[in-house]
Amino acid sequence: MSLSTIEVDDVRHEFNSETFRDDYTFSNSPEAIARFPFPFDRDEYMYAVNIEQHMPGPPKSATEFPIDIDEHYVAEMADRARVLKEDPLRCQSLPHMLMAEWDLLDLLMTSMARDYPRWFSLERDGRKWHWINRPLGIEQRFVFGDPTTLPQGPMEYVTRQCQGDFCLLDQRDNNLWLDAGIVTSQADWSLDFDLGMNFIEWHGPVPLAHNMNIFDRALKFLMNLQQGRPVRRLNWTMTVNPRLDTSPENYHRWGIDRTTVTPENVGDKVHLRVELQALWRLPRSNAIVFSIRCYLIKMGELVTQPKWARRIHRVLRDLPPELAEYKGLTNYRAATLEWLSQYDDGAPTSPGFYPD
Amino acid sequence: MSDIKSRPIWGRIRPVAHAAxxxxxxxxxxxxxxxxxxxxxxxxxxxxxxxxxxxxxxxxxxxxxxxxxxxxxxxxxxxxxxxxxxxxxxxxxxxxxxxxxxxxxxxxxxxxxxxxxxxxxxxxxxxxxxCGANARRVQCVHCKGLIENVAYTPIACEHCGVNLMVRDHYSRRLGAFMGVCVDAEAPGDLPARESF
The missing domain is CATH 3.40.50.80 (Nucleotide-binding domain of ferredoxin-NADP reductase (FNR) module)
Incomplete structure (x- = not known):
């Protein structure tokens, strides 16, 4: 079912019209720059189990609400639809994960309707649910728990309407198993390849962190995750061009972009890519949702905040070589550093993430 | 021996006395x-x-x-x-x-x-x-084609032709190691061949 054009037009203008491929028209408004989840609270970076409670952040920040919907929403959902059309393996769920899928649908619809009532609404009458998504022009009545009443599986249905990649982790045998997910805006990992792996296995390729017992400690922590007490962490990498779909599946196509960076185009081409990762314990299935919400910002946009400009220059400059290699920065790190150095006068930076 | 955590470790077969x-x-x-x-x-x-x-x-x-x-x-x-x-x-x-x-x-x-x-x-x-060759089964992450008995890396995918580096990352579900394009950032520039 779709809503009338009038109702959709009413809210559509609140979202950017932009692309994450081909002509790459993506950009951030000044408001989006101000709320960007900058991931460095000091002038250097090393792995840490940087997990904290997913508590509401300041008004208008990326963590004000549990699920963040921003100006890129409509364009990101269009990009996801296109990825899925070209490669259905980006969305997979093992048969025992259906209850967790309904849990996810409940979590996302409930959060979105509560925190963005202008855009989404949800009415529940027992198992009969009525969902309205105004920005995308969708109206759906369905029976909670009955997958035949939705056009796709519950996970795919709701995540085609929510920013961020989502994985559903089953907990058994003292481990967490990546048994379902929708992954279309990933930093170079493959859901199809990793599906069915446990927590330690799917983090296998990450350098250094295993020796620091990062994953053993994180796993232990997550196995004890409590319902109603979600947690979050920030992760980051860099991406050339604002491409959401930096999948290994398409790496043979986008990898060459990393050779196109010159000192002249750094400001527009090189992006900091931040993942706001959050984890929730689900009530019915006892599974865990692992959401990976991607935020992109051009170097040219980032340096409008002088503190961030100085800090990112120092972080990139002092990054251990293994991490630079793992994050795929080798080909354009030098050009990026040279460009950023003009914004770093050596002045001290204030502690914490937020701009001055 | 690789320290990649998804790498399979094979054992030794020993008849189990109580098996039906x-x-x-x-x-x-x-x-x-x-x-x-x-x-x-x-x-x-x-x-x-x-x-x-x-x-x-x-x-x-x-x-x-x-x-x-x-x-x-x-x-x-x-x-x-x-x-x-x-x-x-x-x-x-x-x-x-x-x-x-x-x-x-x-x-x-x-x-x-x-x-x-x-x-x-x-x-x-x-x-x-x-027991026998340690040549691996590899999946090309790009075309999803499976390649049997891969003895060295890099190797050209026999399905789509992309030059693949065989990573130690292993999927038990697929029964295959991951092959990823090795020359995406420098087409034609291949590292020296290494046997497994």
Whole structure:
């Protein structure tokens, strides 16, 4: 079912019209720059189990609400639809994960309707649910728990309407198993390849962190995750061009972009890519949702905040070589550093993430 | 030895005394000889043993060694594909309490363990041992094509032609290592070939 054009037009203008491929028209408004989840609270970076409670952040920040919907929403959902059309393996769920899928649908619809009532609404009458998504022009009545009443599986249905990649982790045998997910805006990992792996296995390729017992400690922590007490962490990498779909599946196509960076185009081409990762314990299935919400910002946009400009220059400059290699920065790190150095006068930076 | 955590670790096959049934699937003559050596001291158990043998290197003598064990059944197949078709058919009829023994080259173990897993066999019920080449089974992450018996890296994908680096990252579900484009950022520039 779709809503009338009038109702959709009413809210559509609140979202950017932009692309994450081909002509790459993506950009951030000044408001989006101000709320960007900058991931460095000091002038250097090393792995840490940087997990904290997913508590509401300041008004208008990326963590004000549990699920963040921003100006890129409509364009990101269009990009996801296109990825899925070209490669259905980006969305997979093992048969025992259906209850967790309904849990996810409940979590996302409930959060979105509560925190963005202008855009989404949800009415529940027992198992009969009525969902309205105004920005995308969708109206759906369905029976909670009955997958035949939705056009796709519950996970795919709701995540085609929510920013961020989502994985559903089953907990058994003292481990967490990546048994379902929708992954279309990933930093170079493959859901199809990793599906069915446990927590330690799917983090296998990450350098250094295993020796620091990062994953053993994180796993232990997550196995004890409590319902109603979600947690979050920030992760980051860099991406050339604002491409959401930096999948290994398409790496043979986008990898060459990393050779196109010159000192002249750094400001527009090189992006900091931040993942706001959050984890929730689900009530019915006892599974865990692992959401990976991607935020992109051009170097040219980032340096409008002088503190961030100085800090990112120092972080990139002092990054251990293994991490630079793992994050795929080798080909354009030098050009990026040279460009950023003009914004770093050596002045001290204030502690914490937020701009001055 | 790689310290990648998803890398499979193969063990040694040892007949389990209390198993209700024993089900052996092996490929290649060195695997056949090893199975014969391992099971021959267990004459009593052999009445409950079914052996599937892939005679992939055309070694009739090794096959005879298996037949001479006196197992309940000793069945021979000409290729890996025919061996594994039979393996699947037998798995569907296997009862609880059966112990499965897989023995052969790495690429065979990659595929056979994935088949067992997809048929819901518990990993405690499967023993494995590498016997033969350590050439791997690889999936091209770009076209999803599976490549059998990959002995070195990099290698051109036999399906889509992309030059692949074989990473140590391994999927038990797919029974394959991951192959990822190696020259995306410098087309044609390939690192020196390394054998596994």
């Amino acid at each position: 049934r024993h089900f052996v699937c092996c490929e290649g003559s060195s695997a056949a000889r090893h199975v014969a050596e391992t099971f021959s001291p267990n004459a009593e158990a052999l009445k409950q043993v079914t052996i599937l043998y892939g005679n992939t290197d055309r070694n009739e003598e090794a096959g005879h060694t298996l037949d001479a064990l006196g197992a309940e059944a000793s069945l021979h197949y000409p290729t890996r594909q025919t061996l594994l078709i039979s393996f699947k058919a037998h798995l569907k009829r296997l009862h609880m309490g059966a112990q499965i023994y897989l023995c052969g080259p790495e690429a065979f173990l990659n595929e056979a363990t994935a088949i067992a897993e997809s048929h819901g066999v518990l990993k405690e019920a499967v023993q494995t041992e590498l």
